Amino acid sequence: MKTKKYEELRLHYKIWFTDDNDKGILGDGKYKILKAIDESGSLMSACENLGITYRRTWNDLKSIEKQLGFPLLEKTRGGADGGSTILTPEGKKLIRAFDDFHEKMDEIMQYHFALLKQQLLSDE
Template sequence: MDKPPRPSRKEVFLNYKIWLSSLTGHGQIENDTYQLLEIIDSKGTLRAAAEDAGMSYRKAWGKITSAEDILGYPLLEKHRGGKNGGNSTLTPASHKLLEAYRALQQRFDDSIEEAFNDFVKNLNKQSE
């Protein structure tokens, strides 16, 4: 009887997503919202961040306002107009959110990597 093929780390990978949801289930904060905040922090404008992230300004604005509604506090300080146009900066709360999200993401990555390695080992044991 032929043994089933043994998966290796090169052939199989695990993918997952983390998001925050409101208690009512209306709205969520996904990874692309955190990425958008990071780009705003480096580029200085929501428009530039939206373009960099490959989304419309309207969609980017919607993600930010939805996240603000869920969290209950502002994520951006917006400065209008002027000679070089307006800009946006992250609020202190937004910086804390990004820091906490990065730490959470790292904990998930580490835990899931360990669990997935065990999963592959168990599969390989079963096919021996």
């Protein structure tokens, strides 16, 4: 009964960065957007890929850059292809750092979570 429940347990986590007033800057959600933009080259296609609304995503991006105070994106409007959005070098650097961090955390978390399950399943 209870042991079965514990074995089915899954771990989830979210990380986010804030400024020194704990006001959010960048988290998992916004990171995903930036990554999708980097891969697709435009905001619109990034939104379609992720299944999220353009309107909301646009707000999110605006808030990131407002918080950080320097641009992560380079946007163009008009032209043959309608426009584009790509990451600045600083933007790429940021998502790479975030990526690396996540990779490490995934590994460490799952390892310790396995230990926790054992702790729960043991009879004391």
